[in-house]
Amino acid sequence: MITAERKPMEELTEYVKNHDRILLVGCNECVTVCAAGGRKEVALLASALQMDAMQKGKTLDITEITLERQCDPEYIEELTPHIDQVDAVMSMACGCGVQEIARRFKNTPVFPAVNTKFMGASERQGVWAERCQGCGSCLLGLTGGICPIARCAKRLLNGPCGGSSNGKCEINPDLDCAWQLIWDRLKALGMEKQYEEIIPAKNWVSGRGGGPRKIIREDLAE
Amino acid sequence: MKSESVLEKVLVSGQLAVTSECGPPRGAVPEIIKEKAELLKDYADAVNVTDNQTAMVRMSSFAACVFLKQMGLNPILQMVTRDRNRLAMQSDILGAYAHGIDTMLCLSGDHPHFGDHPEAINVHDLDSIQLIQMVKTMRDEGKFQGGADILNPPKMFIGAAANPFADPFELRVARLSKKINAGVDFIQTQCIYNIDKFEKWMKGVTDRGLHKKVYILAGITPMKSAGMARYMKNKVPGMDVPDEIIKRIADVPQKKQADEGIKICIETIQRLKEVEGVSGFHIMAIEWEQKVPEIIEQAGLLPRPVV
Numbered sequence: 001m002i003t004a005e006r007k008p009m010e011e012l013t014e015y016v017k018n019h020d021r022i023l024l025v026g027c028n029e030c031v032t033v034c035a036a037g038g039r040k041e042v043a044l045l046a047s048a049l050q051m052d053a054m055q056k057g058k059t060l061d062i063t064e065i066t067l068e069r070q071c072d073p074e075y076i077e078e079l080t081p082h083i084d085q086v087d088a089v090m091s092m093a094c095g096c097g098v099q100e101i102a103r104r105f106k107n108t109p110v111f112p113a114v115n116t117k118f119m120g121a122s123e124r125q126g127v128w129a130e131r132c133q134g135c136g137s138c139l140l141g142l143t144g145g146i147c148p149i150a151r152c153a154k155r156l157l158n159g160p161c162g163g164s165s166n167g168k169c170e171i172n173p174d175l176d177c178a179w180q181l182i183w184d185r186l187k188a189l190g191m192e193k194q195y196e197e198i199i200p201a202k203n204w205v206s207g208r209g210g211g212p213r214k215i216i217r218e219d220l221a222e
Numbered sequence: 223m224k225s226e227s228v229l230e231k232v233l234v235s236g237q238l239a240v241t242s243e244c245g246p247p248r249g250a251v252p253e254i255i256k257e258k259a260e261l262l263k264d265y266a267d268a269v270n271v272t273d274n275q276t277a278m279v280r281m282s283s284f285a286a287c288v289f290l291k292q293m294g295l296n297p298i299l300q301m302v303t304r305d306r307n308r309l310a311m312q313s314d315i316l317g318a319y320a321h322g323i324d325t326m327l328c329l330s331g332d333h334p335h336f337g338d339h340p341e342a343i344n345v346h347d348l349d350s351i352q353l354i355q356m357v358k359t360m361r362d363e364g365k366f367q368g369g370a371d372i373l374n375p376p377k378m379f380i381g382a383a384a385n386p387f388a389d390p391f392e393l394r395v396a397r398l399s400k401k402i403n404a405g406v407d408f409i410q411t412q413c414i415y416n417i418d419k420f421e422k423w424m425k426g427v428t429d430r431g432l433h434k435k436v437y438i439l440a441g442i443t444p445m446k447s448a449g450m451a452r453y454m455k456n457k458v459p460g461m462d463v464p465d466e467i468i469k470r471i472a473d474v475p476q477k478k479q480a481d482e483g484i485k486i487c488i489e490t491i492q493r494l495k496e497v498e499g500v501s502g503f504h505i506m507a508i509e510w511e512q513k514v515p516e517i518i519e520q521a522g523l524l525p526r527p528v529v
C-alpha cells in the first residue's frame with residue numbers, strides 16, 4: 001500500500017488560516033489502513049482544526065467526507081455538490097488523491113494534510129516499512145524476493161557494501177541490511193549460485209529516469 | 223599489458239607493489255595536496271586520491287590527480303558511484319585519461335548520512351561492480367556504457383576495494399569473485415588489524431584460485447593513539463579492530479602510542495608478506511602522510527622498483 005503520515009498541526013493551520021469554510025476529504029484505501037487519512041483521522045483532524053480556530057477567535061466551518069478512493073475520478077465526483085459551499089479543500093489522501101481533486105476543481109485551492117511516504121507493508125501493529133520503489137522492471141526474481149532498490153540504503157544491485165555489520169545496515173543499526181536478507185534467503189532456497197550472477201547496470205527508463213510514467217491498456221482504454 | 227599504468231607494470235613484474243593515499247583538501251588549496259604528494263613521491267608506486275571521502279566535500283579527485291601527475295607521481299583516480307551518474311563518471315574518466323591518469327579505483331562510496339551534506343540524494347545509478355564493468359567496456363571494447371564508440375578509448379588499470387571484515391563473512395570471497403568477473407585488475411583491502419580473519423579470507427580466495435586472477439594489495443593504516451583505535455573499532459563501519467590491538471597501544475604511555483602504532487603496522491606488513499596471494503600493500507595514513515615513508519622503509523619495501 002501507499003503509506004502516509006499526517007503533517008504537523010502548525011503546517012495545516014497555516015494552510016487554512018485565510019479560509020472560513022473547508023472541505024476535509026479522507027480516503028478509504030491505503031491511508032485508512034495506515035491510519036493517516038481515513039474516516040477516523042478526518043474526524044480527529046476536523047476537531048483539532050476547529051479547536052485551533054476557536055483559540056484564535058475565529059470560526060472554521062468544516063465539512064467532513066471520506067471517499068471510497070481519491071485517486072479515481074468517479075469517486076471525486078461525489079465532492080461536486082459540496083465544492084461551491086467551501087473556499088478550500090484539505091485532502092487526507094496520498095499525493096495522488098490531492099492531485100485528482102486539483103485536476104477536477106480548477107477554482108478551489110487544495111492542500112495536502114499528509115506527507116505521502118512510500119510503498120510498503122505492515123511489519124507489525126503500527127509499523128510500516130518500505131518495500132518497493134516502483135522501478136518499473138521488477139527484479140525480485142533475482143534477489144530472493146527482497147528488493148535492493150527499495151531496501152538497500154545505497155540501492156546496490158550487487159551488494160552488500162563493506163559496511164554491513166551483524167545483519168544491520170551501516171547507516172542505522174535498527175535497519176536490516178537488505179543484502180544480508182537477500183543472502184540468507186538465497187541460502188535458505190539453496191540458490192547461493194544466484195548471488196554470483198552480476199546484475200548489470202539497470203535501465204532506469206522504466207522508472208523515474210524516463211520521465212513521468214503512464215500505463216495505457218489498449219484493451220481497456222476508452 | 224592492459225594499460226600504461228606503472229602500478230600494473232610493478233604487479234606484473236612480480237614484485238610487491240606499494241600504494242598510498244592522499245585526501246584532497248577542503249578548499250581550493252593546491253599547496254596542501256602538493257605537500258602530501260611530495261611526502262609520498264619516492265615511496266609509493268601509485269597514490270590513491272580519494273573522492274569526497276566519508277561523504278564530505280573536498281577538491282575533486284580528478285583535479286587533485288592532475289596536480290600529482292604534474293609532479294611526476296602516478297595518481298589513482300578514486301571514483302564513487304554516490305555522487306555522479308554514468309554520464310558524469312564517463313566524462314570524468316575521459317578527462318582524467320586525457321591528462322595521463324591511467325589507474326582508477328571503483329567504489330560505491332560512504333552514505334551521505336556520514337558526511338557534511340546528509341540532506342543530499344545519493345545517486346547510485348550504478349554500483350561499484352557495474353562501474354568496473356563500464357570502465358572495462360570503455361577500455362577493452364572502446365565503447366561507452368550506452369554502446370557508442372569512443373574516440374581514443376581510455377585504457378584504465380581497474381581497481382576496487384574489498385572488505386574481508388564486513389558481514390556476512392561467508393559471502394566475502396564470492397563478492398570478490400563477482401568483482402573479478404566484472405573485470406577488476408587489482409584490489410585494495412580494508413585496513414587490516416584482525417590478521418587471523420584476513421588470513422582466513424585469503425585462504426578462501428586462494429582455495430578458489432582467485433589470487434591468480436587479481437592482484438590483492440593488503441590495506442594498512444597506522445593508529446596514532448588508543449583513542450583512534452577505539453574510534454575505528456566503534457565508529458567506522460566495516461572496521462575490525464581486535465581488543466588486543468587497542469590494549470597494546472593503550473598499555474604504552476601516551477607519548478609513545480604513535481610509535482607503537484607504527485610498530486604494529488610494520489609487524490603486520492612483515493607477517494602479510496608471507497601470506498599467499500598478497501601482491502603488495504596499500505598504506506593509508508589518514509592526515510598522517512609524513513609517517514608513510516618510514517613505514518615503507520622499515521617494512522623493507524624500499525627501494526621502489528623502476529619499471
Ligand code: SF4
Pocket residue numbers: 151152153154155156159160161162163164165168169170171176177178179180
Ligand atoms: S549495509 Fe547493506 S543495506 Fe546498508 S548500504 Fe550496505 S549493502 Fe546496502
